[in-house]
Amino acid sequence: MSANGAPAGAAGNGAAGGPGDFRLDVRDLEIRSGRHGPAVVSGVSFAVRPGELLGLVGESGSGKTTVALALLGYTRRGLSVSGGEVCLDGVDLLRLPPGELRQARGAKVSYVPQDPAAALNPALRVGYQLREALRVHPGIGYATEARILGVMREASLDATPDMLRRYPHQLSGGQQQRVGLAMAFACRPSLIVLDEPTTGLDVSTQRHILDTVRSLCRGYGVAAVYVSHDLAVVSELVADVAVMYAGRIVEAGPAAMLFPKPLHPYTRGLLASVPAPESARRLAGIPGQQPSPGHRGPGCAFAPRCDFALDECQVHEPEQVVLAGRTVRCWRVAQVAASVTERPVLAPAATVPPGPPALALRGVSASYGSVPVLSGIDLDVPSQACVAVVGESGSGKTTLARCIIGLHQGWTGEMTFQGARLAQGARHRPKEVLKRIQCVFQNPYTSLNPRKTIGQIVAEPLHRFLGLSGRPQAERVVGALDDVSLGAGFLSRYPDQLSGGERQRVAIARALVVEPDLLVCDEVTSALDVSVQAVIVELLRTVQAQRHLAMIFITHNLALVPSVAQVAVVLRQGAIVEAGPAERVLAHPSSAYTARLMADVPRLAKAAPPP
Amino acid sequence: MQDAADPAQAAPAQPGAERIRRHQWLAVLGQAVRTPRGGTGLGLVSFVVAIAVIGPFVAPHSPDALLTVPFAKPSGSFPFGSDFLGRDVLSRVLGGGWLLLLMAVAATVIGIAVGTAAGVSAAYLRGRTDGLIMRTVDVILAFPQLVFALLLLSILGAKLWLIVLAVGLTHAPAVARVLRSATLDISERDYVKVAELQGMRPAAVMAREILPGLSTPLMVEAGLRLTYSIIVMAGLAFLGFGQAPPAANWGTMINENRAGLALNPWAVIIPAMVIALLTIGTNILTDAIGRVALGVDRRPEEAVLVDDLSPAEGRVA
Numbered sequence: 001m002s003a004n005g006a007p008a009g010a011a012g013n014g015a016a017g018g019p020g021d022f023r024l025d026v027r028d029l030e031i032r033s034g035r036h037g038p039a040v041v042s043g044v045s046f047a048v049r050p051g052e053l054l055g056l057v058g059e060s061g062s063g064k065t066t067v068a069l070a071l072l073g074y075t076r077r078g079l080s081v082s083g084g085e086v087c088l089d090g091v092d093l094l095r096l097p098p099g100e101l102r103q104a105r106g107a108k109v110s111y112v113p114q115d116p117a118a119a120l121n122p123a124l125r126v127g128y129q130l131r132e133a134l135r136v137h138p139g140i141g142y143a144t145e146a147r148i149l150g151v152m153r154e155a156s157l158d159a160t161p162d163m164l165r166r167y168p169h170q171l172s173g174g175q176q177q178r179v180g181l182a183m184a185f186a187c188r189p190s191l192i193v194l195d196e197p198t199t200g201l202d203v204s205t206q207r208h209i210l211d212t213v214r215s216l217c218r219g220y221g222v223a224a225v226y227v228s229h230d231l232a233v234v235s236e237l238v239a240d241v242a243v244m245y246a247g248r249i250v251e252a253g254p255a256a257m258l259f260p261k262p263l264h265p266y267t268r269g270l271l272a273s274v275p276a277p278e279s280a281r282r283l284a285g286i287p288g289q290q291p292s293p294g295h296r297g298p299g300c301a302f303a304p305r306c307d308f309a310l311d312e313c314q315v316h317e318p319e320q321v322v323l324a325g326r327t328v329r330c331w332r333v334a335q336v337a338a339s340v341t342e343r344p345v346l347a348p349a350a351t352v353p354p355g356p357p358a359l360a361l362r363g364v365s366a367s368y369g370s371v372p373v374l375s376g377i378d379l380d381v382p383s384q385a386c387v388a389v390v391g392e393s394g395s396g397k398t399t400l401a402r403c404i405i406g407l408h409q410g411w412t413g414e415m416t417f418q419g420a421r422l423a424q425g426a427r428h429r430p431k432e433v434l435k436r437i438q439c440v441f442q443n444p445y446t447s448l449n450p451r452k453t454i455g456q457i458v459a460e461p462l463h464r465f466l467g468l469s470g471r472p473q474a475e476r477v478v479g480a481l482d483d484v485s486l487g488a489g490f491l492s493r494y495p496d497q498l499s500g501g502e503r504q505r506v507a508i509a510r511a512l513v514v515e516p517d518l519l520v521c522d523e524v525t526s527a528l529d530v531s532v533q534a535v536i537v538e539l540l541r542t543v544q545a546q547r548h549l550a551m552i553f554i555t556h557n558l559a560l561v562p563s564v565a566q567v568a569v570v571l572r573q574g575a576i577v578e579a580g581p582a583e584r585v586l587a588h589p590s591s592a593y594t595a596r597l598m599a600d601v602p603r604l605a606k607a608a609p610p611p
Numbered sequence: 612m613q614d615a616a617d618p619a620q621a622a623p624a625q626p627g628a629e630r631i632r633r634h635q636w637l638a639v640l641g642q643a644v645r646t647p648r649g650g651t652g653l654g655l656v657s658f659v660v661a662i663a664v665i666g667p668f669v670a671p672h673s674p675d676a677l678l679t680v681p682f683a684k685p686s687g688s689f690p691f692g693s694d695f696l697g698r699d700v701l702s703r704v705l706g707g708g709w710l711l712l713l714m715a716v717a718a719t720v721i722g723i724a725v726g727t728a729a730g731v732s733a734a735y736l737r738g739r740t741d742g743l744i745m746r747t748v749d750v751i752l753a754f755p756q757l758v759f760a761l762l763l764l765s766i767l768g769a770k771l772w773l774i775v776l777a778v779g780l781t782h783a784p785a786v787a788r789v790l791r792s793a794t795l796d797i798s799e800r801d802y803v804k805v806a807e808l809q810g811m812r813p814a815a816v817m818a819r820e821i822l823p824g825l826s827t828p829l830m831v832e833a834g835l836r837l838t839y840s841i842i843v844m845a846g847l848a849f850l851g852f853g854q855a856p857p858a859a860n861w862g863t864m865i866n867e868n869r870a871g872l873a874l875n876p877w878a879v880i881i882p883a884m885v886i887a888l889l890t891i892g893t894n895i896l897t898d899a900i901g902r903v904a905l906g907v908d909r910r911p912e913e914a915v916l917v918d919d920l921s922p923a924e925g926r927v928a
Contacts, residue, residue: 405808406808407804407807407808426807426808426810427807431810434808434809434810438808439805439808441801441804441805442801443801446800446801446802447800447801447802447805448802449802449820449823449824450824451635451823451824460806460809461809464809464810464811465809465810510805
């Protein structure tokens with residue numbers, strides 16, 4: 001056990017050398033906005049042994065990246081460390097003079113950022129950047145050709161001179177992240193901080209990167225802190241977990257104990273939000289929103305969203321207690337432990353209602369210029385069912401959506417919507433057809449005009465398609481907002497006052513307000529936290545079932561499919577690999593590709609710790 | 612405790628804040644003038660504008676009256692001496708600004724309007740329209756601005772409205788370029804796609820969905836073009852394209868009085884200084900606006916909150 005609340009004896013050692021068996025020992029870390037502003041992170045303590053990984057998980061805004069950066073003695077602009085220590089091999093990084101801190105970064109503690117494409121210099125060859133990582137710390141490694149090739153082999157990169165001569169844009173996303181890993185491990189650091197290094201990578205690539213990380217840490221006795229919002233990934237990878245909420249660690253302990261039986265209501269909520277590819281479970285999200293720094297009350301920050309909360313939770317900050325092999329910050333931990341939560345299983349709705357399909361595609365091929373993206377797609381969307389289109393990045397799934405809604409014109413073949421042929425571009429389609437096919441886009445941060453109120457945004461299609469204005473318009477807008485559980489209070493707000501999940505609900509309300517027959521959802525949850533993703537997916541599922549909509553749910557996340565769709569279609573390099581009832585496709589895939597995708601989907605470890 | 616799902620909290624806090632929210636440029640401007648840089652710029656601009664606007668009413672003498680010997684040294688009744696015809700320099704400086712300013716503003720408005728229309732439609736409509744507009748822009752940009760304006764004026768004659776039009780039109784290409792690249796970014800946003808899918812006509816999409824998002828680049832451009840307008844206007848006046856001779860004009864004054872630089876340097880220094888203060892002021896203010904808009908000069912706590920509230924933006928593949 002090496003997480004929060006390290007043994008009291010260890011804490012007494014101070015800066016003199018730290019406990020021998022911990023590589024990294026963080027104590028009472030507190031980071032404020034400005035010198036005296038509100039605390040962004042407070043009371044964060046954890047420790048990591050050599051060769052072990054600690055997972056730091058939480059929703060966006062929980063402070064996990066802020067903590068991760070503090071491990072390198074770095075704070076973002078406007079933040080400052082106001083207390084605590086970060087001891088690496090017994091040396092407090094936060095009190096090192098700037099020169100020594102610079103020496104330590106890269107050599108003793110290194111960082112793997114989230115977006116490898118942005119972290120590598122696009123103008124320099126890969127070989128140069130790897131060599132540079134070694135050259136900065138001449139005492140540690142020699143930047144000989146052989147050494148660099150060795151570093152690349154460690155990260156499972158092709159150790160060829162040809163690879164060294166390439167530029168970052170000539171590598172795939174996975175290879176770029178391997179270069180990032182190679183640079184981070186090159187100087188044999190004591191600690192590696194990985195900040196969501198596999199977000200944005202395909203599942204198979206992600207699996208390989210995770211395997212590499214695990215074996216490198218083991219092999220060289222490196223302690224690692226793995227920051228992620230993806231609990232499934234973390235549960236497969238790490239020995240210990242610390243769950244962060246609103247700048248505090250609310251629960252921490254060995255992964256093998258914490259994941260099967262979470263004791264903090266927030267951890268429970270997070271785990272219930274994680275979709276599982278095997279079962280059509282109803283996803284339970286966490287309602288509400290995390291308070292931002294400066295808006296946290298005196299009591300437990302999670303209390304407003306908590307089912308277990310009592311009045312005292314709002315007033316007094318919970319003490320940290322050690323229970324069942326972990327530390328928890330919750331007043332109601334005993335009640336939580338006693339209660340049992342079983343996620344309700346959806347009634348199997350695998351049978352697709354009979355009748356003519358709402359949308360039929362025959363031999364649809366599309367290209368961008370001379371680059372073919374889709375080839376010969378045949379697809380039937382039943383009039384009252386949800387079809388999930390699954391594929392890795394570059395499989396053409398978003399292009400398919402754009403062809404259907406009329407944003408991409410370069411396609412051939414035939415599309416029939418409710419018996420009538422669809423014109424290629426939206427401009428050539430009659431208004432009635434535009435009204436019946438509505439869509440929700442991937443990124444809620446760009447799909448709402450920041451200069452319009454929510455009321456204006458939702459009213460626009462009513463005005464355009466139905467010519468409604470005045471009272472009837474206002475009533476339907478409020479009705480639509482109610483349907484996505486936002487309510488009339490949001491009418492006069494602007495998108496930047498809303499969280500990502502709320503924005504996505506507005507986008508859904510905008511699509512549903514004109515009562516379409518077909519709803520196209522393009523990766524609608526990929527920009528959202530898991531807890532919010534669960535709420536949105538559940539919302540879409542109920543809406544689809546209640547209104548008997550035809551729906552196309554496009555996603556890269558196989559695990560979401562059974563929770564929302566009755567039919568699954570797997571897309572690979574622009575062609576359909578497999579199609580059929582969702583349960584059959586996922587449980588008994590007929591193609592090797594689908595089987596491999598299923599095998600690579602990260603799953604919550606149920607009982608056993610990672611091997 | 613903040614809970615955004617609570618509708619009770621959703622009501623706008625106060626009408627003033629709501630107004631600023633709707634007109635984002637007001638918020639940016641407000642923040643800009645509160646930075647030291649923006650405050651200085653605004654101070655300089657207000658000072659010169661005050662001279663130009665109040666000046667004619669407080670001038671001690673008539674700007675056109677011949678009162679003393681040419682190039683008289685400063686004295687009690689003529690604080691900055693007299694010009695080449697023996698007119699009071701102070702009175703001419705006080706009276707010679709408002710028309711110059713007005714013309715500069717008018718030229719800026721024309722330049723911004725034409726340039727924005729060209730840039731936004733080039734970026735949004737793409738294809739042949741884009742090519743046609745931007746190649747025209749390239750051709751116009753190949754001439755130096757002053758030369759181009761001079762060319763127009765010498766062909767068509769030096770009328771005041773023509774000066775304004777010439778200067779305004781020479782601004783348009785540069786404005787078009789900046790606005791085109793800003794529009795290229797915005798027109799890829801999904802809310803523009805949504806508007807297209809609602810069957811909105813291109814002109815409406817540009818006016819209602821795209822234009823409101825361009826307020827910050829527009830402000831920066833307007834400030835920059837105003838600075839250039841003043842410089843070009845003053846330059847044209849120096850070269851003889853301005854108001855007819857007896858009228859006072861800061862640019863003309865520099866030209867008229869440079870012969871007597873050794874006798875009464877103030878007759879040149881004062882108008883030159885006023886022009887310099889004005890252009891420096893507009894420049895600094897524009898710079899402050901640009902910095903606030905880019906987030907360079909945002910107060911640290913605001914920067915943090917912004918980062919924390921929209922963290923998912925970067926995560927989208």
